[in-house]
Amino acid sequence: xxxxxxxxxxxxxxxxxxxxxxxxxxxxxxxxxxxxxxxxxxxxxxxxxxxxxxxxxxxxxxxxxxxxxxxxxxxxxxxxxxxxxxxxxxxxxxxxxxxxxxxxxxxxxxxxxxxxxxxxxxxxxxxxxxxxxxxxxxxxxxxxxxxxxxxxxxxxxxxxxxxxxxxxxxxxxxxxxxxxxxxxxxxxxxxxxxxxxxxxxxxxxxxxxxxxxxxxxxxxxxxxxxxxxxxxxxxxxxxxxxxxxxxxxxxxxxxxxxxxxxxxxxxxxxxxxxxxxxxxxxxxxxxxxxxxxxxxxxxxxxxxxxxxxxxxxxxxxxxxxxxxxxxxxxxxx
Amino acid sequence: xxxxxxxxxxxxxxxxxxxxxxxxxxxxxxxxxxxxxxxxxxxxxxxxxxxxxxxxxxxxxxxxxxxxxxxxxxxxxxxxxxxxxxxxxxxxxxxxxxxxxxxxxxxxxxxxxxxxxxxxxxxxxxxxxxxxxxxxxxxxxxxxxxxxxxxxxxxxxxxxxxxxxxxxxxxxxxxxxxxxxxxxxxxxxxxxxxxxxxxxxxxxxxxxxxxxxxxxxxxxxxxxxxxxxxxxxxxxxxxxxxxxxxxxxxxxxxxxxxxxxxxxxxxxxxxxxxxxxxxxxxxxxxxxxxxxxxxxxxxxxxxxxxxxxxxxxxxxxxxxxxxxxxxxxxxxx
Numbered sequence: 001x002x003x004x005x006x007x008x009x010x011x012x013x014x015x016x017x018x019x020x021x022x023x024x025x026x027x028x029x030x031x032x033x034x035x036x037x038x039x040x041x042x043x044x045x046x047x048x049x050x051x052x053x054x055x056x057x058x059x060x061x062x063x064x065x066x067x068x069x070x071x072x073x074x075x076x077x078x079x080x081x082x083x084x085x086x087x088x089x090x091x092x093x094x095x096x097x098x099x100x101x102x103x104x105x106x107x108x109x110x111x112x113x114x115x116x117x118x119x120x121x122x123x124x125x126x127x128x129x130x131x132x133x134x135x136x137x138x139x140x141x142x143x144x145x146x147x148x149x150x151x152x153x154x155x156x157x158x159x160x161x162x163x164x165x166x167x168x169x170x171x172x173x174x175x176x177x178x179x180x181x182x183x184x185x186x187x188x189x190x191x192x193x194x195x196x197x198x199x200x201x202x203x204x205x206x207x208x209x210x211x212x213x214x215x216x217x218x219x220x221x222x223x224x225x226x227x228x229x230x231x232x233x234x235x236x237x238x239x240x241x242x243x244x245x246x247x248x249x250x251x252x253x254x255x256x257x258x259x260x261x262x263x264x265x266x267x268x269x270x271x272x273x274x275x276x277x278x279x280x281x282x283x284x285x286x287x288x289x290x291x292x293x294x295x296x297x298x299x300x301x302x303x304x305x306x307x308x309x310x311x312x313x314x315x316x317x318x319x320x321x322x323x324x325x326x327x328x329x330x331x332x333x
Numbered sequence: 334x335x336x337x338x339x340x341x342x343x344x345x346x347x348x349x350x351x352x353x354x355x356x357x358x359x360x361x362x363x364x365x366x367x368x369x370x371x372x373x374x375x376x377x378x379x380x381x382x383x384x385x386x387x388x389x390x391x392x393x394x395x396x397x398x399x400x401x402x403x404x405x406x407x408x409x410x411x412x413x414x415x416x417x418x419x420x421x422x423x424x425x426x427x428x429x430x431x432x433x434x435x436x437x438x439x440x441x442x443x444x445x446x447x448x449x450x451x452x453x454x455x456x457x458x459x460x461x462x463x464x465x466x467x468x469x470x471x472x473x474x475x476x477x478x479x480x481x482x483x484x485x486x487x488x489x490x491x492x493x494x495x496x497x498x499x500x501x502x503x504x505x506x507x508x509x510x511x512x513x514x515x516x517x518x519x520x521x522x523x524x525x526x527x528x529x530x531x532x533x534x535x536x537x538x539x540x541x542x543x544x545x546x547x548x549x550x551x552x553x554x555x556x557x558x559x560x561x562x563x564x565x566x567x568x569x570x571x572x573x574x575x576x577x578x579x580x581x582x583x584x585x586x587x588x589x590x591x592x593x594x595x596x597x598x599x600x601x602x603x604x605x606x607x608x609x610x611x612x613x614x615x616x617x618x619x620x621x622x623x624x625x626x627x628x629x630x631x632x633x634x635x636x637x638x639x640x641x642x643x644x645x646x647x648x649x650x651x652x653x654x655x656x657x658x659x660x661x662x663x664x665x666x
Contacts, residue, residue, distance in 0.1 A: 151568055156487065158577070160604065202535065206557060216559055218549055224539060226549055228561055235484055236581050236604045246493070248569050259606040271493065271569045273592040327662065 008071050008294045009035035009055075011064040011094070013085055015048045016076040018099060018126075023052045025286030026074075031294045038064035061085055065092035072293055075099060076126075078168040079175025083108040086123070090115040097293055099126040101180045106314040106333070113307045122296050122303060124289070125310040127188050129256045131288040134264045134280035135192070138243075138250060141268060141278075142193055147245030153193045153227035155186040155241040157256060161233035163208065169233070170209050177211035178231045179203070179320050185239075185256045186229035187219070187316045188309070193243045196221050197312045198319075198332050205324035208233075217320050247271050257285060341404050341627045342368035342388075344397040344427070346418055348381045349409040351432060351459075356385045358619030359407075364627045371397035394418055398425035405626055408432060409459075411501040412508025416441040419456070423448040430626055432459040434513045439647040439666070446640045455629050455636060457622070458643040460521050462589045464621040467597045467613035468525070471576075471583060474601060474611075475526055480578030486526045486560035488519040488574040490589060494566035496541065502566070503542050510544035511564045512536070512653050518572075518589045519562035520552070520649045521642070526576045529554050530645045531652075531665050538657035541566075550653050580604050590618060 010026050012019050015037065026034040036056035039045035045057035058064055064073060065088055072095040075085050083103045089096050096116060102125045103109045116123040129135055142150060159182065161169060168174040169181050191197060198219035205212035214232030221227065241255040252266035253259070264280045296303050319332040343359050345352050348370065359367045369389035372378035378390035391397055397406060398421055405428040408418050416436045422429050429449060435458045436442045449456040462468055475483060492515065494502060501507040502514050524530060531552035538545035547565030554560065574588040585599035586592070597613045629636050652665040 148569065152563060154487070154489065154563070156575075156577075160579070202537075204535075204551060204553070204559070214557075214559075216551055216561055218537060218551070220537070224547075226537070226547075226563070228549055228563065230485060230487070230559070230561065235577050235579055236481065236602070237606060238575075238577065238582060238602075242489075242571075244489075244491070244568050244571065246568055249571060254606065269569070269571075273570060273587065329660065 011036045011070040012074045013061045019076045029290045086112040087115040090119040095122040100184045109314045123307040128285040128289045131292045137280045148247030152244040153190040155229040156238045157182045158232040158235035158238045172210045183231040190227035201319045202329045203320040203324035344369045344403040345407045346394045352409045362623045419445040420448040423452040428455040442647045456640040461618040461622045464625045470613045481580030485577040486523040488562040489571045490515045491565045491568035491571045505543045516564040523560035534652045535662045536653040536657035
């Protein structure tokens with residue numbers, strides 16, 4: 001067994017573009033190995049293997065799950081397929097790294113997490129930035145008290161996403177939509193900063209081909225805390241975060257992936273606007289996420305933070321999608 | 334008459350703290366002179382005159398309005414007194430520079446503007462930043478097309494405002510409240526950036542002594558444009574603005590008053606996050622506002638932009654206050 005050698009062997013289910021980045025990261029992480037790439041068609045898997053490297057290329061995701069040496073799978077499939085393949089992976093005894101959103105709604109996520117628990121495997125969703133040293137450095141400041149009581153989180157994630165036929169993000173049945181896909185990160189930032197789940201949310205969205213392509217959201221947390229964000233497929237690229245306390249704030253202008261890998265920065269400002277620049281270790285965030293999984297598997301102690309925050313994140317997204325459709329403030333279930 | 338000498342003589346009605354800044358600015362503007370300071374009590378006016386300088390100190394605001402050489406008045410009184418003294422000033426033939434909010438609601442503002450029109454005098458509200466070279470420089474970029482179609486404005490204005498007995502901002506009857514007072518600037522930024530008035534708004538607020546002390550707002554404009562902001566008296570000092578286009582954005586981290594007078598900056602970013610820093614002429618924004626008034630009076634041509642945007646700004650504030658109270662999306666009347 002690979003655990004004996006200390007090497008954690010991964011399989012990737014599908015050759016989506018994001019799989020390439022994560023595959024490359026697996027190659028760089030000490031203690032991780034890319035055992036196989038699986039695709040519905042063998043020649044796609046083989047082409048990927050030839051280009052990006054993997055010990056094996058197999059046809060069909062089932063083949064990946066039945067491979068005895070594979071300990072963890074990375075699932076970059078469209079959201080509509082996450083539940084099925086997460087549960088199958090868990091039942092095959094594989095730890096699961098699943099792209100976000102983990103599913104189409106929180107009921108699905110609960111089923112997935114139950115399967116993981118029942119089979120003693122870890123679940124982590126693909127919110128890469130939250131695994132980085134920079135996220136840890138920012139969190140240390142947020143909890144350190146220098147900003148005073150944290151009361152507000154403001155964030156934005158927008159990109160220009162052309163509507164092309166192969167783009168699952170514009171296909172409702174596959175789990176498309178800006179809230180699911182990129183609003184996800186803004187919700188995570190608020191959950192992470194406040195260590196709390198909002199009680200109520202409001203959202204407003206515009207729609208394209210039946211999926212939300214731009215949204216504005218407000219989230220109310222207990223103890224007089226509020227978060228707002230906007231996300232969209234139709235604006236210039238933005239990916240910033242502000243966490244606001246009673247006596248200072250923290251700003252990161254690229255929280256969900258650094259503009260420049262060599263400058264993984266953020267800033268704090270005091271009440272007079274005096275800025276302090278903080279620079280964190282330069283890492284590839286896909287590798288940070290893989291390291292998290294490797295460490296959990298090596299220590300053989302399942303982590304409860306990652307599945308819980310994945311579920312909470314999905315619960316909030318569910319509420320936001322409903323709020324946007326209804327145009328009213330809704331409770332987070 | 335002072336017009337013959339080309340010098341515009343101002344009177345200030347009241348010795349509020351903001352009067353000091355504007356008084357100093359009047360002293361620095363070529364073509365402006367501070368003819369008198371008026372206070373309800375003569376000794377307050379005289380003390381102010383001794384400290385800050387003015388040709389005369391008089392008792393009572395009426396005395397200021399009856400002074401034949403005064404051409405323009407600056408009204409830094411609490412919002413609840415703006416309507417009365419703006420109308421009296423207009424009827425006395427004085428141009429009016431009135432602190433924001435211009436009144437308690439847009440019906441009052443309409444009466445005030447009607448009085449100004451009827452008497453051929455200018456009305457300008459105290460949104461100082463909008464008179465600066467930096468505002469002009471930013472506007473040139475916004476209208477120049479390099480950011481693509483402008484679709485979103487995000488801004489924030491928060492401060493720590495202690496609840497002290499003399500603080501009119503916590504007294505509802507005097508026109509207190511964060512939306513009136515500082516949300517005003519965030520609304521203005523959106524009106525200014527989009528050259529448009531929102532059709533609908535949503536707001537959520539917390540209240541202290543019956544006035545909103547923190548608010549979150551969404552404003553929907555025609556043509557798929559949205560603006561959001563937060564304002565509050567209970568957070569660290571923030572005063573930033575982001576205007577977002579389809580291919581770039583503009584960020585100013587101190588749009589409503591520079592952190593550093595010698596660095597009146599803003600930034601634009603392209604779709605890859607590449608920043609360009611822009612530096613504008615260093616000015617004192619109170620002086621920029623006085624210059625606007627002096628120029629209008631000297632050219633003897635009333636400006637219609639300033640009264641209209643003051644009214645529009647108040648209409649939006651009215652809707653936001655209602656939306657916050659009702660907890661629903663409301664139409665801007």
